[in-house]
Amino acid sequence: MEKDFAQLNYYEMLDIKTNATALEIRAAYNSALQMYQSNSLVSYSFFSQKERKEILAYLEKAYFTLINEKERELYDNELIKAGIITPTERGPAAKGPVSIFDFNRQKDTSGTLKTHTSELKAKISQNQRIREIISRQEIRGSDLKEIRSELGIAVETIHQQTKIRLDYLHWIEDDKIEKLPAAVFLKGFIKSYLKCLCIEPADEISARYVNFLERKN
Template sequence: MKKDFAKLNYYEMLDVSPDAAFFEIRHAYNAALQVYAHDSIVSYSLFSLEERKKILDLLEKAYLTLINAQERKKYDNELAQAGVALHGGKKAPAQVPKSIYDIKRWTGPAVSPKKTNKIILRESVEESEKIRGILSKPEISGSDLKEIRNELGVPLEKITQETRVLLDYLVCIEENKINRLPAEAFLKGFVKAYLKSLCLEPADEICARYVRWLESAGKTGQAEEK
């Protein structure tokens, strides 16, 4: 991953002004997901899976900080202490290096990848020893699914956009919050959509192993029920 990106502050990462409204931050984050995600043609041509994962992790951290009023205020104070002027300050904003890595300003010819986004994701699943190990388990928990998603570097919000499943439900699934899960009829559909979004197959079988874990966890109290 280009070192310059990691050195940017959160506003520069999302390409928004320091006084941007929350809806502007959400819009910028969603736009960034489309640029750096697995199904991005330009992203595919310029970044490896590991590089995209690191960039997406940084973007997610920036988004979660700036979308929270208290965390954003704290972060702004940290920037101010570091000498970065915000909200009308006289100091000019840092200049982002112009390079082929500056995808938002990419003006080159369209790139036609040899592989589609789903093929790339499927190959990533097959090549990961860690993921294969998790998928070989007789029972698969929500935290197992989260571990797989993190290994693939796919933000949860991207799955929400693709599947239309509410983010809160996906969080509850990954965090093993049994008491906050929807009815089983809906839950199975949500889990299968989640699995298909990550190219985890066979979705029906993996979902059945998740339900099996859910039943066991409910009896033994393994899950987080807050």
């Protein structure tokens, strides 16, 4: 949570363990691509075009380094020398070329947001509890969960709409701060979460959430 984008190593950037297999590296890379590609809600809701390109370039560099046997060995040696990982944490090398696009995507069975935007906004304006939560100076993950529940939207639907990992969404809503990803990702996640629920102003409310996390840390 304390690290910024530029401080993440390749394993942290892809959110994988240092002993991740080639299949795990590929899956993590594809998941990250879906999150930051041009049509991603997370990508457009928080990051500028320049920032998105920088993230995608770093993701690509991380992937092609870790998926290549010799490159990964050299990179792991650098991390070991810097004291970031130990020799026993060195991961298995990838064997041969691995396609980054040849993977099975799970079928979307959770459905999409069927409620029209105007209807969601009407629900929000008529719900005193939601208005009270939005007006708070400090916004917690449990507050976001309550808003979502009041609107009758499943967390799985948020996952499908935003491509944010389901476990991240649960950790956000349960205020499990120690498990949350780096701030560079989290800010975009919260803003996307709010936009998915038609909660405005998303920028201001997400900032209040981040302030809550910083105070807790």
